[in-house]
Amino acid sequence: MILKWLIFGAIVYAVYVLFFKSKNISSKSSNKSSKKDDGDSEEMVECCECGTFVATKEAFIKNGKFYCSKECMNK
Ligand SMILES: [Zn+2]
Structure with missing residues (x-):
């Protein structure tokens, strides 16, 4: 039972990290581009x-x- 929870936790963690990372990358890139645009304007x-x-x-x-x-x- 404990192993199941560990695997479940690992999967949740992996999904969370993947989602968080991809979200971070997209938001960072959009922030950078928007910041650049702001800087230019x-x-x-x-x-x-x-x-x-x-x-x-x-x-x-x-x-x-x-x-x-x-x-x-x-x-
Ligand atoms: Zn003046």
Whole structure:
């Protein structure tokens, strides 16, 4: 009887490890890709006028320089 429980436990453990590992790998890879995407989308640049860091998406670009706002850009 004890042997049965040991085998049963081993099978449960093996299934659990396999499931957990595969889940971990998939979640890790998805996390990495999402983190990379976030890093690309949230790349920060420094405003040439006031030194404020702004996301490249939100930054204003004039003459190849980044500005945090139109006010800084037009100074
Ligand atoms: Zn600025």
